[in-house]
Amino acid sequence: MNKFWIIFAHTYLDKIKSKTFIITTALFVLLVIGSVNIQNITSLFSDESKDQVAVIDSSEVLFPPLKAGVESADDSLELIAFDGTEEDVKTAVQNEKYESALTIALNNEGIPEANYYASDITNTGMQQTILDQLQQLKVGLAIEQAGFDEAMISSINAPVTFNTIALDEGAKTIEEMFQAQGVVYIMVFLMYIVVIMYGTMIATDVATEKSSRVMEILISSASPITHMFAKIIGIALVGLTQIGIIIAVAVSAVSSQKDELVGGVLDMFGFLDTPTSLIIYGVLFFLLGYLLYATLAAMLGSLVNRSEEANQAITPLIMLIAVAFLIAMFGLSSPESPLITVTSFIPFFAPMVMLLRIGMLDVAIWEIAISIGILIATIIILGLIGARVYKGGVLMYGSAKPLKNMMKAIQLSKKEK
Amino acid sequence: MTLILENVTKRFGEHTAVDNLSLTIPEKEMFGFLGGNGAGKTTTFRMILGLLDKSEGKISWNNEQINYGKSNLIGYLPEERGLYPKLKVREQIIYLGRLRGMEKAEIVSELEKWLERFKVPEYMDKKVEELSKGNQQKIQFISAVIHKPKLLILDEPFSGLDPVNVEMLKEAVLDVKESGTSIVFSSHQMDHVEEMCEHLCILQKGRPVVQGALREIKRSFGKKNLIVHADESLEFLKAFPGVVNYKKVMDGCKLQIEDEAVSQEIFQALQGKGFIRKFELEEPSLNDIFIEKVGASYE
Numbered sequence: 001m002n003k004f005w006i007i008f009a010h011t012y013l014d015k016i017k018s019k020t021f022i023i024t025t026a027l028f029v030l031l032v033i034g035s036v037n038i039q040n041i042t043s044l045f046s047d048e049s050k051d052q053v054a055v056i057d058s059s060e061v062l063f064p065p066l067k068a069g070v071e072s073a074d075d076s077l078e079l080i081a082f083d084g085t086e087e088d089v090k091t092a093v094q095n096e097k098y099e100s101a102l103t104i105a106l107n108n109e110g111i112p113e114a115n116y117y118a119s120d121i122t123n124t125g126m127q128q129t130i131l132d133q134l135q136q137l138k139v140g141l142a143i144e145q146a147g148f149d150e151a152m153i154s155s156i157n158a159p160v161t162f163n164t165i166a167l168d169e170g171a172k173t174i175e176e177m178f179q180a181q182g183v184v185y186i187m188v189f190l191m192y193i194v195v196i197m198y199g200t201m202i203a204t205d206v207a208t209e210k211s212s213r214v215m216e217i218l219i220s221s222a223s224p225i226t227h228m229f230a231k232i233i234g235i236a237l238v239g240l241t242q243i244g245i246i247i248a249v250a251v252s253a254v255s256s257q258k259d260e261l262v263g264g265v266l267d268m269f270g271f272l273d274t275p276t277s278l279i280i281y282g283v284l285f286f287l288l289g290y291l292l293y294a295t296l297a298a299m300l301g302s303l304v305n306r307s308e309e310a311n312q313a314i315t316p317l318i319m320l321i322a323v324a325f326l327i328a329m330f331g332l333s334s335p336e337s338p339l340i341t342v343t344s345f346i347p348f349f350a351p352m353v354m355l356l357r358i359g360m361l362d363v364a365i366w367e368i369a370i371s372i373g374i375l376i377a378t379i380i381i382l383g384l385i386g387a388r389v390y391k392g393g394v395l396m397y398g399s400a401k402p403l404k405n406m407m408k409a410i411q412l413s414k415k416e417k
Numbered sequence: 418m419t420l421i422l423e424n425v426t427k428r429f430g431e432h433t434a435v436d437n438l439s440l441t442i443p444e445k446e447m448f449g450f451l452g453g454n455g456a457g458k459t460t461t462f463r464m465i466l467g468l469l470d471k472s473e474g475k476i477s478w479n480n481e482q483i484n485y486g487k488s489n490l491i492g493y494l495p496e497e498r499g500l501y502p503k504l505k506v507r508e509q510i511i512y513l514g515r516l517r518g519m520e521k522a523e524i525v526s527e528l529e530k531w532l533e534r535f536k537v538p539e540y541m542d543k544k545v546e547e548l549s550k551g552n553q554q555k556i557q558f559i560s561a562v563i564h565k566p567k568l569l570i571l572d573e574p575f576s577g578l579d580p581v582n583v584e585m586l587k588e589a590v591l592d593v594k595e596s597g598t599s600i601v602f603s604s605h606q607m608d609h610v611e612e613m614c615e616h617l618c619i620l621q622k623g624r625p626v627v628q629g630a631l632r633e634i635k636r637s638f639g640k641k642n643l644i645v646h647a648d649e650s651l652e653f654l655k656a657f658p659g660v661v662n663y664k665k666v667m668d669g670c671k672l673q674i675e676d677e678a679v680s681q682e683i684f685q686a687l688q689g690k691g692f693i694r695k696f697e698l699e700e701p702s703l704n705d706i707f708i709e710k711v712g713a714s715y716e
Contacts, residue, residue, distance in 0.1 A: 007516070210500055217499055220467075221516035
């Protein structure tokens with residue numbers, strides 16, 4: 001076991017001290033600080049003044065309700081009555097005195113019509129807001145003309161009462177669903193990034209040791225299995241260190257300005273009161289998923305000769321994790337679909353998909369246990385095969401044909417007794 | 418701590434890399450492996466080290482199997498040199514030394530001694546990729562012997578070195594042997610084996626063709642070399658009874674003869690044939706034996 005720790009410590013320290021690690025961590029930290037402060041940053045660049053829209057209202061009844069409607073829908077807009085001709089207002093817009101201009105009138109049937117002028121018409125959001133409000137006005141006017149009284153109109157416009165009630169006991173309420181969706185999304189995404197980043201790191205590391213031929217000395221000092229797992233766990237700890245740093249920065253950044261953020265990004269992803277059980281399952285599936293993919297990455301890395309080929313070798317792994325990710329994304333909107341239920345037991349997809357089910361549905365504990373059991377069994381089996389391939393693979397130099405090499409590697413490490 | 422290989426065979430699919438090899442490598446001796454490319458030397462070493470499993474046979478060291486529990490007693494210099502190019506010599510040797518069960522402080526003091534000995538103390542904090550091939554080889558050698566192994570396996574230790582470095586490394590190998598280490602090494606070059614090894618084995622296509630103590634091998638080979646330098650032509654010796662091989666050299670000829678007695682007959686026959694400058698009876702060289710046994714096609 002002693003040698004395990006030596007290799008483990010060497011791998012860990014070597015990676016922690018590397019420039020790549022320091023730079024990527026710094027970048028992530030900057031990204032986190034940046035996104036936490038996104039509101040401050042955007043307000044830094046946007047001017048405080050509101051976008052002004054000049055309005056020529058020839059009907060003389062439309063302007064007040066439109067102004068009220070538009071300004072309450074988007075508080076960065078301000079409608080101003082313009083006193084002048086259409087030509088004047090166009091010139092004013094071209095001179096950038098106003099963001100845009102609007103002329104409204106009632107036609108013969110008493111329905112509003114409008115022309116919208118802007119230097120360019122790329123700001124479709126602004127157009128849409130005005131259009132929506134005008135449309136509502138029109139509906140109101142049309143109904144009024146049809147002879148309904150005001151009380152009737154407001155009862156027509158009143159929203160439907162629509163309550164969603166889950167009948168299953170323990171089923172998540174709609175709020176919990178939305179919240180879980182956010183948390184699951186973050187976790188699945190994190191898993192995806194980490195597996196790709198650290199999977200590549202493991203494969204590259206193994207291939208580098210192989211190409212520099214130091215491997216033969218290493219495995220004459222310690223068994224390939226010890227070496228492979230020390231490497232996997234060492235790099236896992238590098239990953240956890242990195243994630244730990246980022247989370248620590250994120251937590252301190254968030255708590256330093258929690259008040260501004262409530263109702264913003266945080267609520268959107270449902271961070272505020274995530275159930276503890278979901279976090280525990282998240283960490284568990286995260287670690288198991290990492291182990292599974294890392295073992296695969298080490299195995300694939302041992303089959304190539306040069307570190308440049310490592311990326312090519314782990315293509316199958318990247319495809320697997322991408323498929324898992326896509327399934328999980330699909331599951332976010334329909335977690336009860338049979339595809340999701342089935343894939344939550346398939347080891348390569350389970351870490352993401354089962355986590356999603358746990359977050360979004362009320363999954364029986366035995367189902368979770370089976371999924372974890374299958375996952376652990378697969379890791380053990382893959383670890384055994386991986387160690388075999390690794391033992392043979394690291395001594396094998398030659399053409400880069402992964403599948404053929406894998407068979408050869410197993411052959412090479414086989415006892416013919 | 419005798420290393421014994423009994424009927425060891427290694428097959429890779431259809432191909433037999435090592436065929437029924439039995440060897441005894443005595444303690445504290447130097448054992449030489451000779452053979453052309455693909456003769457099975459590296460495969461044999463890898464089986465001794467346990468990197469490859471043997472298809473058949475038994476390998477024991479001091480009556481025990483070699484496994485990872487013993488790796489602290491074993492040193493290995495692989496044929497393909499392997500070090501981390503980006504690591505400094507110090508970090509490198511500390512890592513590899515600790516993997517052989519040494520403590521850091523001990524490694525550093527040993528490393529200093531070795532670098533001093535190889536006259537390169539300034540390499541301590543240099544990256545391996547900055548060193549020349551010969552100097553990398555010295556570092557590689559240090560990594561194989563720093564933990565004072567009881568069994569040292571050197572796969573082609575002298576290949577690709579200049580004569581000065583070969584001498585330096587040879588001396589180091591002999592010193593390691595003096596300190597009580599059994600050494601197994603392989604080489605293409607006969608003279609290194611001839612000079613350094615008590616016992617040897619010549620492999621051809623995985624089969625041992627000659628093996629045993631060097632002196633025994635030479636004696637039982639029977640044939641001797643005779644060198645004659647004379648002013649007159651020595652052509653007539655080509656057809657002389659007992660002469661196996663005739664080779665013209667600058668001042669005369671080099672003969673291979675069936676046994677010592679033939680030399681006396683030639684000595685008689687040379688009387689009155691003019692001025693004889695040199696008449697020397699010589700033990701056969703390992704090279705002669707190798708060529709005879711493995712075939713002149715080699716190299």
